[in-house]
Amino acid sequence: MTRRRLVRATGMVLAATFALVGVVFLVTPGGVLGAFNWAGRALGLPQSATAAFTLYLALAAAYMYVVTVVAWQMARRPDVRAYPWILVQAKAASALVCLVLFAVQEQYLIYLANFAVDGAIAVFVWWIALRPAPRGDGVIQARGEGQAVEPPSTAAERSP
Numbered sequence: 001m002t003r004r005r006l007v008r009a010t011g012m013v014l015a016a017t018f019a020l021v022g023v024v025f026l027v028t029p030g031g032v033l034g035a036f037n038w039a040g041r042a043l044g045l046p047q048s049a050t051a052a053f054t055l056y057l058a059l060a061a062a063y064m065y066v067v068t069v070v071a072w073q074m075a076r077r078p079d080v081r082a083y084p085w086i087l088v089q090a091k092a093a094s095a096l097v098c099l100v101l102f103a104v105q106e107q108y109l110i111y112l113a114n115f116a117v118d119g120a121i122a123v124f125v126w127w128i129a130l131r132p133a134p135r136g137d138g139v140i141q142a143r144g145e146g147q148a149v150e151p152p153s154t155a156a157e158r159s160p
Helices: 003-027 029-042 055-076 082-104 109-130 152-158
Strands: none
Touching: 003 029, 003 055, 003 082, 003 109, 029 055, 029 109, 055 082, 082 109
16 A cells, blocks of 8 residues: 555544544544443552533534544645644654653543554554655655655656
8 A cells, every 4th residue: 555545544434433422422432432431440540520511522623623623634635744634743742742741740640541542543653654755666756845756766757
């Protein structure tokens, strides 16, 4: 699979996943926290509050909407590096905030789980879309335009 197709497929899968998670947050925010409390209790971790209608609901749904749109744009325009860059920043920020909260506030399982999931998404999106292309890939990103161009040696080989 080419890098472009991998970025496109990843964007589509992430957009669908983020949209679904956003709906779950809206429909049953207390249920999400309740499920993590159930699992955390088995691990001996403290229980987090499960109030269904808090600022958490609005922020979680809005965040999931934004990352859904960014992932969808990443799927639609896989050659534009801005979309995966924004997605990496959003997921890395979410992961790091949860890690800090786990370390300095309470050891809620939801913090640790979000750190692991969002951190993994950030690293994966960076790896498939933003890391430097391996040698011999045949494609170089033009600065500022987000358009793929052939290296000069490849283009010269095709000239008559």
